[in-house]
Every structure is written in C-alpha cells, then in structure tokens.
Amino acid sequence: MAWGGGWGGGAMFAGRGSGSGLPFGGIPSELADEAAKLLASEPAREPSSIRFHQRPRESEAQSLTLVRMLREHPRLVVYGSLLVIGTSLLLQTGPLLTEYAINNGMLAGHHSVSVVMACATLYLVLAVLSAYGQRVQATVTGTLASRIMHDLRIRVFTHFQRLSLDFFSDEKAGVLMSRMTSDIENLQQLIQDGISSFALQGLTMIVITAVLFSLDVTLATWTVLLVVPLLVIFSIWFHRASEAGYLLSRDRIANVLADLSESLYGIRVVTAHNRQRRNITNHRHVVGAYRDANFFTGRVNAVYGPATIMIGVLGQALLLGIGGDMVVRHQLSLGALVAFFLYLNRFFQPIQLLVQQYSSLQQGRSSVIRLRELLATTPSVDESDDALELATIEGRLTFEHVSFGYDPQRPVLEDVNLEIAPGESVAFVGPTGAGKSTLAKLANRFYDPTAGRVLVDGVDVRTVTLRSLRSQLGVVPQEPFLFAGSIRHNLRFGRAGITDAEIDEAVEVVGLGELIARLPDGLDTVVHERGQTLSSGERQLLALARAFLARPRVLILDEATSSLDLRSETIIEHALDRLLEGRSAILIAHRLTTAQRADRIVVIDDGGIREVGTPAELVARSGAYAAMYHAWLASGGRDATR
Ligand SMILES: Nc1ncnc2c1ncn2[C@@H]1O[C@H](COP(=O)(O)OP(=O)(O)OP(=O)(O)O)[C@@H](O)[C@H]1O
Ligand SMILES: [Mg+2]
Numbered sequence: 001m002a003w004g005g006g007w008g009g010g011a012m013f014a015g016r017g018s019g020s021g022l023p024f025g026g027i028p029s030e031l032a033d034e035a036a037k038l039l040a041s042e043p044a045r046e047p048s049s050i051r052f053h054q055r056p057r058e059s060e061a062q063s064l065t066l067v068r069m070l071r072e073h074p075r076l077v078v079y080g081s082l083l084v085i086g087t088s089l090l091l092q093t094g095p096l097l098t099e100y101a102i103n104n105g106m107l108a109g110h111h112s113v114s115v116v117m118a119c120a121t122l123y124l125v126l127a128v129l130s131a132y133g134q135r136v137q138a139t140v141t142g143t144l145a146s147r148i149m150h151d152l153r154i155r156v157f158t159h160f161q162r163l164s165l166d167f168f169s170d171e172k173a174g175v176l177m178s179r180m181t182s183d184i185e186n187l188q189q190l191i192q193d194g195i196s197s198f199a200l201q202g203l204t205m206i207v208i209t210a211v212l213f214s215l216d217v218t219l220a221t222w223t224v225l226l227v228v229p230l231l232v233i234f235s236i237w238f239h240r241a242s243e244a245g246y247l248l249s250r251d252r253i254a255n256v257l258a259d260l261s262e263s264l265y266g267i268r269v270v271t272a273h274n275r276q277r278r279n280i281t282n283h284r285h286v287v288g289a290y291r292d293a294n295f296f297t298g299r300v301n302a303v304y305g306p307a308t309i310m311i312g313v314l315g316q317a318l319l320l321g322i323g324g325d326m327v328v329r330h331q332l333s334l335g336a337l338v339a340f341f342l343y344l345n346r347f348f349q350p351i352q353l354l355v356q357q358y359s360s361l362q363q364g365r366s367s368v369i370r371l372r373e374l375l376a377t378t379p380s381v382d383e384s385d386d387a388l389e390l391a392t393i394e395g396r397l398t399f400e401h402v403s404f405g406y407d408p409q410r411p412v413l414e415d416v417n418l419e420i421a422p423g424e425s426v427a428f429v430g431p432t433g434a435g436k437s438t439l440a441k442l443a444n445r446f447y448d449p450t451a452g453r454v455l456v457d458g459v460d461v462r463t464v465t466l467r468s469l470r471s472q473l474g475v476v477p478q479e480p481f482l483f484a485g486s487i488r489h490n491l492r493f494g495r496a497g498i499t500d501a502e503i504d505e506a507v508e509v510v511g512l513g514e515l516i517a518r519l520p521d522g523l524d525t526v527v528h529e530r531g532q533t534l535s536s537g538e539r540q541l542l543a544l545a546r547a548f549l550a551r552p553r554v555l556i557l558d559e560a561t562s563s564l565d566l567r568s569e570t571i572i573e574h575a576l577d578r579l580l581e582g583r584s585a586i587l588i589a590h591r592l593t594t595a596q597r598a599d600r601i602v603v604i605d606d607g608g609i610r611e612v613g614t615p616a617e618l619v620a621r622s623g624a625y626a627a628m629y630h631a632w633l634a635s636g637g638r639d640a641t642r
Contacts, residue, residue: 054162054383054466060155064372066365069148070191076144083137084196088203090130092211095342097123099215102335137196145192149184156180156374164381165446166406178254179374183367190364194357201350201357208343215336222322223344227315231308231348235355238304243362245300249293255286305352312348319344381445383465390468393457394422395553395584397443401452404442408450412438414607415452425585427598429625430605436588437478439604440556443586444473456554471495474552476560478588480543482531487516488523490531490542494550506545509578511571515541537564544572548579555585561594569593592632596639601625 062068070077097119105115156179168176212220263270263279270279323340326332397420405411412435420426428436441447442454445461454461461469474494482490491506492498503523507513515538519525531539544560561572569591576587576597589595596615603611603618603625611623618625633639 052158052161054379054387055385056159056162060158064152064368064375066190066368069152070144072151073144073147076140076147080137080140080144080196081199083133083140084199085203087130087133087137088200088207090126090133091204092207092343092346093126094123095339095346096211097126098342099333099335099339102338103333104335107334141192141196145188148191149188152184152187152371153180156184156371159375159377162379163377164379165441166380167377169406178257179371183370186360186363186367187371189360190367194361194364197353198357198361201354204350205347205354208347212340212343215339216326216332219319219323219326219332219336219340223315223319223340226318227311227344227347230311230314231351234304234307234311235351238300238355239358241300242297242304245293245297246363249290249297252286252290252293256283256290259283259286304355308348308352312345315344316341381448381466384463387465388463388468390456390459390464390472393472393553396420396422396455396457397554397584397586398455398458399439399442399452400455402439402442402449402454403451404438404447404449406438406447411450411607413442413449416609418602418609418612420584420586422584423582424600425580425583425587425598427587427589427595427601428604429589429592429595429601429628430603430610434604435607436604437558440475440558440586440588443554443556444470444475472553473556474547474550474554475556476540476543476547476558478558478562480531480539480560482527482534482539482542484526484528486521486524486526487519487542490527491523491546491549494546498549502549503545506548509548510541510545510575511568512538512541512545537568540564541568541572544575544579548575553583555580555583556588557585558588559590560587562590573597592629592637592639 101116101119104110105112105119160176209220209224212223259282263283270276319337319340323332323337327334327337397418399416399418402413402416403411404413416439418426428439430436438447442449443456443461445454445466448462456464456469456473483493488500488503491503507516507523516522527533531542534542540560540562541564544557547555547557547560557576561569561576564572573593576594585598587594587598595601599614600612601615601618602609603623605624611618611621611625613621619629620626
C-alpha cells in the first residue's frame, strides 16, 4: 500500500472477513492478481510528500489578495479575459446586422432577398459562436476558481494546524467552519462567475454606448439623458436596500446555525432536562427572524425588477416619438431606429445584472478580507527561526520561576519552581481549578509561560522545534479524543510505523483485551464521532494504549484513570508500572490511589506549589496532603502501598 502505516486497506478487508463470521486469512490466491491490479490503480496517496512547516514559507506568508491568487494562474487568466472580450463583442453584432438587412435588403429601392438571407445566416453563425465562446469561458473560469479554492482550502487548513491552543479557545468552532465553507465558497463564486460577468456586463455597456453614438449622435444623446439618470437613481436605491437586507440575513442565518449546532451538540443535556419545547420556541424565533430578513430582500427585488422594466418601456416610448420623427424627416434610417430599439433593450440587462451582482462582489471581497485576517494571525506559541532539533532526552523536566495566566490579568500560576528527575514520577494533586492541568500544559508548549522558563534536559523548550519536543513528551489529556475510524487507526495515531504486534501488546498491557474481544470487528471496529459509542472508561484505556504505543520519554497523564472502575484501575496500576518504566512522568490525579504510587507528590493550590515530598513524607507532615489522605482513608480508600 502506497501510504504505509495507514489504516484504509487492512480495516476494509478485515471488516469484510469477520462480517461473514470468519477471521480474515489473507487474500485468496485466485483473487491475488485482481487485488494487486486494484491496488496499482489506486491513486497514490503519500502523506510523506506533504511538507508541514511550523513557520510558514515565504509564499505562504504573503498576505492574501485576489490579484495574488489570480497571478498564480496567468495562462487561465489571460485565456479567460480574451474569451470575455471576444464574446461581449460578438454578442453585440446582432442589431447591427439587423440594421444592415433593413436598410440594404428590405426598404423600397433596396429589395434583396440574398442580402437578407446572408444577414440572417451570419446572425445565426455569430450567435452560435458567441454561445460557444461563453461555454468555453465558463469552463475556463470554473477551472480557475476550482484550482484557486483547492489551494486556498489547503492553505487555510495548514494554517489551522499551525495556530496555538489559545486561538481555538477564543474562536468559536462554528465561525472557523464558516471560514472554510461560506467564505471560501463566496470567493469561488466571485472568481467563477462574479468577475467575468462583471467584466462582460461592463464591456457590453461600453460597446453598446459606443455603437449608439456611432449610429446617431443626437438620438444617442437623447437616450442617454432620459434613461440613464432614472436608472442610476433606482440602482443606487436598490444597491443600498439590498445590501442592508443581505447583511441582515447573513447575521440571522448565523444565529440559526449557532442555535442549531448548540442544540445538536447538547442533545443529551437537552433531552435530560426536558428542554425540547423551549428549544423549539427558541429556534422558531431565530428562524422567524431569518424569514423576515428574506421577506425584506424579496420586497426590494420585487420593486427593482419591475421598476427597471418600466424605465425601459418609457425609454422605448420616447425613442419611438423622437426617433420616429427623425425617420419621417429623413434624419435617421429605419434600420438605425430598429437597431436603437434592440440596443436599448440590451442596455438594461447588464445594468440589472451589475447591480444584482454587486452584492455578491461585496460578499466575495469581505470574504477575502476575513480569510486574509485569518491567515495573518500568528501562533502565540511559535518556533524561532533558528529552532534546533531536540536530541533524544533523558527526561529531566524543570520549571524555573514559572508564572502563567490564560488571561494576563488573571494569573493561574505564580513563580512555580519544580524539578523532575529523569525516570521520576511525580503526582500533581490539589483542588479543582488549582492549575494542575495548566502546569502540565506548559511542559509540551501548549502554552508559553508569561514569566520564567520551562527546561527539558536543561534546554529551554522555546529554543527547540515543536515537533522534536512534542514527539518526546506524551500527553494523555483529561478528555481523551477518538477520531472517526477503526480502533486500530486510533491507536496508531501517536507514532509512524507502529506494527500490529505492538498494538496487540499495548492492548494486553492496558487490559483492553476483553473490550476488543467483545466488539464485533475487534480492533477494526469503527468508532464514530469522538468515540461516543464507547464508555468514558473505555476511551481512557484507549488513550493510555495510544500513549504506550507512542513511547515518549516523558509522560503526562491528566486524570487518565478517573473514569475507571476498581477492577480496571487495578489492571491499570500494573499497566502504569510498565508504562512508566524508565520514563519521567507527571500524573495528575484526584484519586490518591494513583498519587500514592508516585515517587513524589506535589500539592498545587492557590496558583503555586504548597507541598512537595514523597508520599510517606507528606503523610507524616500533617499538612494539606495529610488531611486529604486521612479523609480518603476514612471514606474507605485503600492504600495499596501500605
Ligand atoms: N483555556 C482556558 N482559558 C481560560 N482559563 C482557563 C482555561 N483553562 C483553564 N482555565 C482556568 O485556569 C484555572 C486552572 O485550570 P486547570 O485546568 O489547570 O485546573 P485543574 O487544577 O486541572 O483542575 P481540575 O482538577 O478540575 O482538572 C481554572 O480557574 C480555569 O478556570
Ligand atoms: Mg485538570
């Protein structure tokens, strides 16, 4: 398989095999040739060819503009522009041919069937040509738009991978999703249809005006004077009103989406608290507001469309009066008058389209601005240009005068000093919200301290590459996350090149064997959305197995065993012994069973370290930990170390 270490192929075949009640015994020999052919025809998917740099390359760092995006594809842009100009010229030949046919083929003294026929044929040919031109032009701009969007999507996604955790807690996920969906789609619309049709309509108007004046200056002047001011006034009104309507409906659809996503994510809480009726009422409000905004836009359109038609008819009436009079006085040919009529109709179309498309142009522009801002945000935890690769570490972890607060005004940790020796396991205990998880998060640079330094083997973590640091510091977070895919895929997550034998070992060590045996497809059972189909204890066991497989030098377990029953906990205790062998570790634990097994215990409270010592020392000292310990014993806690 081209993407070694992936999970696609194995899971797929194995899933089918066990579906029929038989274990998967390899591809039968008579099918091997076919299978090989099938695999050879698979598109090569090679993650190894993808480069990710924490620091953006020069081309990625440039700010996003429409011009820059278009400049990447010069051939398509030139080709598309030529097609736009060509078709807009072709489109306007019809009325001129009509004029020629009337003046030189139909009027008294000029009867000529062949001229009329020739004009009609040419009319047809040019119409077909321009239709073909428009088709090719649409293909070209479509290709251009898809390429630009493809690159942009990858660029934005890559940027998301770079940004730090604080960015994702400040920005709502829904808003970030809308950058990837509606904003990028607006832009696609703009490039695909917006720019070209804007150019096409604009050019058409210029061509028509020029032709009108070349046909007859007096009549052209009359037409422009009578029609254009009215049209401009109406168009400005429409533009303002529709923009207001558009803003209104954009806000309101955002509310609808926000309400929807909250109700869906919180469906368990909603059901438990019988909030369905109130939720429906609430949703009815936001949906109703959105409907009102749409009514408004509808009304604006309903006024503008007929109004421009009215102006057009008015123009025609005036043209009939003034132009007819000129024809009678022999100041204008009949053919020219007919051509004027035809052009006047065509003059209105582009204006209507231009005004209507103006809002999509605005929409596309504001999307560019928002995407540009997004791409310009720099990660707060960043690599320096001369960051070094951290060599294989022994596992000494040092916090030196470390202070930190998520909000600089509200410090969570103040002047923390702690040294963890290679191979030592240290338990963090303390009340809820004391800052235990926070201190651990500073070690692998989820965040950077506001003051002080964090050192790994004596090296400031800010001077090394994030990749080399994080590959050696394994974290099992407080809420383990499982990805959609098989359990095997989820376990392989931590490191490239994990073998099936290693997975089987990890499963045994953390005591997952029973669960795996119970699942219909064993390790290849697919877990859905964040592992909602598993219990939280099972998720924790999987997260532990994942950490075991990643083989980091330093392990940080944040409440990694809090959801386990007593029996699983006993299994885990043994697993932990294996897992921690020779590794330094931070164990964050409310359960003192875990804390008691650590080499040292650190009590964190009130933004700092209150007590440090071996479990025996702290129990003897009759401080905060001793109080916790005795309370725990009194409530039936079982101290296995005694
Ligand atoms: N992403 C965040 N943004 C802002 N404040 C945060 C964030 N995460 C945690 N905090 C705050 O920082 C403080 C310390 O949180 P932390 O998660 O470190 O506590 P903890 O000791 O791990 O608690 P627990 O035992 O409940 O896990 C808390 O007051 C919390 O409200
Ligand atoms: Mg915590």
